[in-house]
Amino acid sequence: MRKHILRCISCKKEFEPKPGLYYCEDCGYILGTLEVVYDYDSIQEEAVVKERNFDKKASMYQFEFLLPTKPKLTFDNDIGGTPLYKFDLFGLKDVQVKYDCSNPSSSYKDRASSIAINRALDEENDIAFCASTGNAASSLAMLNAQTEMDTYIFVPAAIPDGKRAQLEISGAKVFAIEGTYDEVYDFSLELGLKKGWYCRHAAINPYLLEGKKTGAFEIVIQNDFDVPDYVLVGVGDGTVVSSLYKGFWEFKEIGLTDKIPKIIGVQAEGISAIKEAFEKGKPYKPISIGGNTIADSISVGKPRDVIKACKYVEASDGYFISLTDEEILEAIVDLGKTTGIFAEPAGAVPYGGLKKLIYEEKITKSDTVCLVITGNGLKDVNAVQGSISRETLSFEEAMKRFEE
Numbered sequence: 001m002r003k004h005i006l007r008c009i010s011c012k013k014e015f016e017p018k019p020g021l022y023y024c025e026d027c028g029y030i031l032g033t034l035e036v037v038y039d040y041d042s043i044q045e046e047a048v049v050k051e052r053n054f055d056k057k058a059s060m061y062q063f064e065f066l067l068p069t070k071p072k073l074t075f076d077n078d079i080g081g082t083p084l085y086k087f088d089l090f091g092l093k094d095v096q097v098k099y100d101c102s103n104p105s106s107s108y109k110d111r112a113s114s115i116a117i118n119r120a121l122d123e124e125n126d127i128a129f130c131a132s133t134g135n136a137a138s139s140l141a142m143l144n145a146q147t148e149m150d151t152y153i154f155v156p157a158a159i160p161d162g163k164r165a166q167l168e169i170s171g172a173k174v175f176a177i178e179g180t181y182d183e184v185y186d187f188s189l190e191l192g193l194k195k196g197w198y199c200r201h202a203a204i205n206p207y208l209l210e211g212k213k214t215g216a217f218e219i220v221i222q223n224d225f226d227v228p229d230y231v232l233v234g235v236g237d238g239t240v241v242s243s244l245y246k247g248f249w250e251f252k253e254i255g256l257t258d259k260i261p262k263i264i265g266v267q268a269e270g271i272s273a274i275k276e277a278f279e280k281g282k283p284y285k286p287i288s289i290g291g292n293t294i295a296d297s298i299s300v301g302k303p304r305d306v307i308k309a310c311k312y313v314e315a316s317d318g319y320f321i322s323l324t325d326e327e328i329l330e331a332i333v334d335l336g337k338t339t340g341i342f343a344e345p346a347g348a349v350p351y352g353g354l355k356k357l358i359y360e361e362k363i364t365k366s367d368t369v370c371l372v373i374t375g376n377g378l379k380d381v382n383a384v385q386g387s388i389s390r391e392t393l394s395f396e397e398a399m400k401r402f403e404e
């Protein structure tokens, strides 16, 4: 495990890591989320040696020199190392698509769950828990199935069937509660921390960003150390967008790249809390709003990593945008038709976001762009039911189609 300290994102107070320390109590659990800070000077030399041996397809544990735990799970060697495809889209050549649906549980969240489980094992925990809009939970449940640790999952009762099935099949103890994600989150956080279970809440447990940041490391090495101008990703609680910035920042800090892309966080117009907080300006404050969207994974009204998300996106010179549910549905279908990729709604929003920014001439043909596709469409087939034809034909009718 790489030596590190923890630092409050708001008051900058520093802490020595210890089990059960998740946030700065002076600032509270939203203002006081912690950053994992390494001794970058000491890592720099090691990184330069490693630079020659990075593998564009290897798992995220090739970056162990910047991670807070070691791989121990069967799946660990298959997490990360996801493809970076290139497509010509909207008149832009070589738009990059970071395809994270190829992780074991089919979402970006495996990067974080792997770190959570390995750290929980390091600390000899019996139970890991999380509240989730679906993917973090199914990821934790599936990766944890092989360990002796129990998995307690708290989700809104309305999560899509695909994600619920992943939970049940992996043997997790599932508590599907009639409430919003925000309500379920607060309930489970209070309960889980009181019981002393290991917390896999990405916005509270600072180590989870460490797994997620490896997506940015991979984008750097897959671009031969030159980064794209823009990176677009879906935003709910704000951890994925924050982790991408941290990853680019760390690689710049240790001299492996000299630029950080502008990071564009894409939200759903029905519930775009972080965008609102960002646009209200500094000092960034916690926010709580109502609303809803078809993009269940990013249906978050009380985002927990709002402070990091705003500070980091600002530091990258990026910003937040939002899409209507119609635009999100259109993005899923267009992404499928132009690339063959089937993304769940939150996974398709970067594509819709790019379309919008090109239309608004904020991104132009000379820009290089990477879209991070975070979740597989098969997890939420219901979302696209309006685009699924239910027509069935007899053989005769099918043959007739070719005679017409």
Ligand SMILES: Cc1ncc(COP(=O)(O)O)c(C=O)c1O
Pocket: 107, 108, 133, 134, 135, 136, 202, 234, 235, 236, 237, 238, 239, 240, 241, 297, 298, 344, 346, 347, 374, 375, 376
């Ligand atoms: C597929 C997908 N994309 C994007 C996100 C957004 O991540 P965050 O809540 O960390 O902003 C999530 C979170 O659940 C997700 O499942």
Ligand SMILES: [Zn+2]
Pocket: 008, 009, 010, 011, 012, 013, 024, 025, 026, 027, 028, 031, 032
């Ligand atoms: Zn603090």
